[in-house]
Amino acid sequence: MNIDRKLRLTAAFVGAGTRKDLAAAFRKVNPLTAFDVDRADKWLQGRSTPRQFSVYEDWIRLIDLPMPADWIIDCDVDTFIEQVCSHHGKERAQLERRAAAFGKPSAPEDDRGATIAGRYVCYSHSWSPYFRGQLIRGVLSIEQENGPQRLTATYSEQLPTMPLKLKGPVTVSRRSVSISVSGGAEDVSLFFSLLPFSPPGSVLGGYMMGGTILGPDSQPSVTRMVLVRIKDDSTTNLESAYLEPGVTVPQDLARFGLKLHQPDLADEHLQRFLTRSVEGGADQVSREDFQRLVELFDRAWLGR
Incomplete structure (x- = not known):
């Protein structure tokens, strides 16, 4: 399922930097969403997955793909990335890079020496x-x-x-x-x-x-x-x-x-x-x- 990786990729897609930002994105598509910030912490760590199917229904609306909600559960990560990038014209390497950085503290300098300076x-x-x-x-x-x-x-x-x-x-x-x-x-x-x-x-x-x-x-x-x-x-x-x-x-x-x-x-x-x-x-x-x-x-x- 790789729900944790798919959530990070989704966060990168919507420009979310934190769990709260990601939750806010879910609330935009459904103010009554079952996406919960505290439970999302376990989902992002791969310790559990959403039990309410409505989360996946909100999720497919958030990434705006012409797929059924259970596609998110069934597809592999490569297919998930490919569909998001091809449908929305995103660059895969950039999306994966931002997904890897999701939730991590920003610093003026990263490992490659790229800085805000x-x-x-x-x-x-x-x-x-x-x-x-x-x-x-x-x-x-x-x-x-x-x-x-x-x-x-x-x-x-x-x-x-x-x-x-x-x-x-x-x-x-x-x-x-x-x-x-x-x-x-x-x-x-x-x-x-x-x-x-x-x-x-x-x-x-x-x-x-x-x-x-x-x-x-x-x-x-x-x-x-x-x-x-x-x-x-x-x-x-x-x-x-x-x-x-x-x-x-x-x-x-x-x-x-x-x-x-x-x-x-x-x-x-x-x-x-x-x-x-x-x-x-x-x-x-x-x-x-x-x-x-x-x-x-x-x-x-x-x-x-």
Whole structure:
């Protein structure tokens, strides 16, 4: 049956990093699902299997395959992977790699030396009333200090009135990446709350919070943000932080030497991720939307 491996592969497919994330994915397809977080711990260890058939019915809906629910029980792992990948256009090696990492604590550095440290070009929505509706570009550099567990970030923007340069600590945990930077003549503080990092770390995503800098008053503000890793030798000396109207993120990324094979599709995924949710009053980024970006930018970063 290999239910434990199939569950980990399912977690990788839906972008879940923990048992709670996986349970939340099951609740999306059925709010009354019998998938239980505590029992899932035993299932993931291979110590037992779900006894209620409704779990498999919810499961087949979650992975969205045209199969009966008991197919999950009967098929071997290779067939399970093949069907998920072929039906949804996933890359097998990447899915297996993420499945193997499921539930394990994230670290700034993995066994292969791939780290979150590096340079990222960042895209978010302008907070300034003078540039309403435009995207703004920043550059984030993450460096190791005194060992891989201590990380420092430097965030910069080339604003019309001044260059902005802020520094602060980076915290990488199993559930998130948090960055708090401050400084500058205006005593600016910004906080980044990002989805968990996973190698090769071609893209990060989440929220940036702080106060408006260009405007008559400082207003508490938040924006979705995408951070795309760029090569260390890429130039970042650009004249303005604000993208001109009509310029897409993939077009701007080309200035940093990153050319995507499907720029129109990339732009569609980026726009979807950067557009805030209006459901229930709370804005929460979709793991599915972020996973699309991960697959797209991982391929570009690895030259696939």
